[in-house]
Amino acid sequence: MSEHHAGGCFCGAVQVEVEGKPEAMGYCHCESCRHWSAGPVNAFTLWKPDAVRITRGEEALESFEKTPASRRRWCRHCGGHVLTEHPGMGLVDVYAALLPDLDFVPQLHVHYQESVLRIPDGLPKMKDVPAELGGSGETLEE
Numbered sequence: 001m002s003e004h005h006a007g008g009c010f011c012g013a014v015q016v017e018v019e020g021k022p023e024a025m026g027y028c029h030c031e032s033c034r035h036w037s038a039g040p041v042n043a044f045t046l047w048k049p050d051a052v053r054i055t056r057g058e059e060a061l062e063s064f065e066k067t068p069a070s071r072r073r074w075c076r077h078c079g080g081h082v083l084t085e086h087p088g089m090g091l092v093d094v095y096a097a098l099l100p101d102l103d104f105v106p107q108l109h110v111h112y113q114e115s116v117l118r119i120p121d122g123l124p125k126m127k128d129v130p131a132e133l134g135g136s137g138e139t140l141e142e
Contacts (some may be wrong), residue, residue: 001099002019002020002051003019003020003021003025004017005017005018005037005099005101005130006018006021006055006099006101007020007045007094007099008056008057008080008082009057009060009074009075009077009078009080009081009096009097009098010042010075010079010080011075011077012079013057013059013060013075013077013080014054014056014057014058014073014075014077014080014082015054015055015056015057015062015096016052016053016054016055016082016083016087016094017053017055018045018047018051018052018094018099018102019048019051019053020047020051020104022045022046022047022059023046023047023102024044024045024046024107024108025043025044025045025046025096025104025105025106026043026044026106026107026108026109026110027041027042027043027044027108027109027110027119028041028042028044028109028111029041029108029109029110029111029112029113029114029115029117029139030110030111030114031114032066032067032070034047034109034114035080036072036084036114037095040116040117041115041119042050042093043095043096043097043104043106043118044081044093044095045088045093045094045095045096045099045104046086046091046092046093046101047084047091047092047093047094048090048091048092049090049092051092051093052083052092052094052126054109057075058075060075060076060135061074061075062074062075062076065100068087068088069086069087069088070084070086071084071085071087072084073085073141074101077082081095082095082096082098082105083095083098084098087133088134089129089133090131093116106121106123107123107124108123108125108126108132109123109124109125109126110126110129110135111126111127111128111129112125112126112127112140113127113140118142120142121142122142124139125139125140125141125142126138126139126140127139127140
């Protein structure tokens, strides 16, 4: 039996579903994610694109690409953030907060060199991202 999780934007106009298990879960500390989320860190869940489906309100989704690495999508009605597509990695970040019934079990921190909030939790602290996703694979001290 496959896992199924659903959530939506702030006003509920856009609904998203994910199927199966995420490829990774963790925390991103990059400046872009911090500015986008208006917080010191972004809790992410990464999925293969075919595991993510917009079930309602696709026409309400707007997008912005600061760089080719990330296409950020949000609801034009409420401004609620929904997901970020990462085409170079072949993954989609459905923000952990949007999936209330997903057991969020973070595995690592990425872009920790940009951190403004140190989190001494024993998880690996990646300088950027893992080598298999195009990063250096280098880890930093907590």
